[in-house]
Amino acid sequence: xxxxxxxxxxxxxxxxxxxxxxxxxxxxxxxxxxxxxxxxxxxxxxxxxxxxxxxxxxxxxxxxxxxxxxxxxxxxxxxxxxxxxxxxxxxxxxxxxxxxxxxxxxxxxxxxxxxxxxxxxxxxxxxxxxxxxxxxxxxxxxxxxxxxxxxxxxxxxxxxxxxxxxxxxxxxxxxxxxxxxxxxxxxxxxxxxxxxxxxxxxxxxxxxxxxxxxxxxxxxxxxxxxxxxxxxxxxxxxxxxxxxxxxxxxxxxxxxxxxxxxxxxxxxxxxxxxxxxxxxxxxxxxxxxxxxxxxxxxxxxxxxxxxxxxxxxxxxxxxxxxxxxxxxxxxxxxxxxxxxxxxxx
Numbered sequence: 001x002x003x004x005x006x007x008x009x010x011x012x013x014x015x016x017x018x019x020x021x022x023x024x025x026x027x028x029x030x031x032x033x034x035x036x037x038x039x040x041x042x043x044x045x046x047x048x049x050x051x052x053x054x055x056x057x058x059x060x061x062x063x064x065x066x067x068x069x070x071x072x073x074x075x076x077x078x079x080x081x082x083x084x085x086x087x088x089x090x091x092x093x094x095x096x097x098x099x100x101x102x103x104x105x106x107x108x109x110x111x112x113x114x115x116x117x118x119x120x121x122x123x124x125x126x127x128x129x130x131x132x133x134x135x136x137x138x139x140x141x142x143x144x145x146x147x148x149x150x151x152x153x154x155x156x157x158x159x160x161x162x163x164x165x166x167x168x169x170x171x172x173x174x175x176x177x178x179x180x181x182x183x184x185x186x187x188x189x190x191x192x193x194x195x196x197x198x199x200x201x202x203x204x205x206x207x208x209x210x211x212x213x214x215x216x217x218x219x220x221x222x223x224x225x226x227x228x229x230x231x232x233x234x235x236x237x238x239x240x241x242x243x244x245x246x247x248x249x250x251x252x253x254x255x256x257x258x259x260x261x262x263x264x265x266x267x268x269x270x271x272x273x274x275x276x277x278x279x280x281x282x283x284x285x286x287x288x289x290x291x292x293x294x295x296x297x298x299x300x301x302x303x304x305x306x307x308x309x310x311x312x313x314x315x316x317x318x319x320x321x322x323x324x325x326x327x328x329x330x331x332x333x334x335x336x337x338x339x340x341x342x343x344x345x
Contacts, residue, residue, distance in 0.1 A: 067245060
């Protein structure tokens with residue numbers, strides 16, 4: 001993503017984190033139907049299926065940060081983003097917003113918290129209601145929640161559309177009358193219309209052309225400065241994350257395996273999985289080198305491997321890796337990694 005500009009360094013509040021996850025897990029359970037229960041009673045080897053989408057994640061996001069969340073498809077990063085955005089509750093663990101457990105909030109405080117935490121989705125075609133005009137998509141929530149009045153409705157919608165780079169003259173159109181990049185700008189305008197301070201971007205540029213990606217990413221960074229926003233930016237594109245993020249979190253099969261400032265992750269990766277991901281990224285300076293892809297397929301979250309989840313694909317796996325889960329611990333200032341090789345060093 002060479003067309004984007006590197007995010008300027010910003011002072012981060014070292015006080016209470018804006019968003020904090022403590023031991024957060026999310027499981028999806030498929031119960032046995034009637035026939036399955038009968039078969040189980042008769043001795044058939046059937047059981048309820050449990051998908052371990054997110055497994056005991058700790059994550060801290062401070063005010064003003066852009067945290068990049070990276071991993072292969074199926075690693076649980078989108079599920080984690082939905083829990084952070086309040087769309088989905090965790091199965092276990094605690095999520096704190098400005099130091100307060102969101103489960104302890106009153107109805108009014110919980111409503112306010114959800115308004116201030118918005119999500120921008122991957123597919124701009126599916127995330128907009130095709131039966132609604134753009135003015136209603138952008139302005140409905142602010143009107144319902146009293147952020148604008150019926151009198152000031154039109155002017156408020158125009159303001160949000162201009163901020164997202166859209167011409168207000170098109171507000172009477174329907175989503176199908178816009179391009180993919182314009183639809184994503186509509187999604188951004190909708191999110192900003194309720195005045196959030198924290199935004200979860202779930203693969204927000206993955207479905208767009210490269211040139212349009214650059215425009216949207218630059219828009220994100222401009223809005224960050226103008227509105228003092230904090231982002232959790234979910235992506236599988238390491239090039240995008242490198243330009244956009246202050247800190248990078250690497251996920252593998254529901255677990256965080258490494259976390260560090262962006263510069264550290266790209267210059268001194270610690271975990272073998274992070275090293276494998278970076279080795280697979282095409283670089284101009286290494287254009288003569290053959291790409292080293294991560295070998296093997298990511299295991300099924302229905303039956304994750306014991307011990308370190310990455311050990312079936314890791315070139316450095318030891319016997320210990322097959323039975324003992326590594327602990328995410330500090331290996332350098334600001335850098336944490338979950339690998340038994342750090343104990344052997």
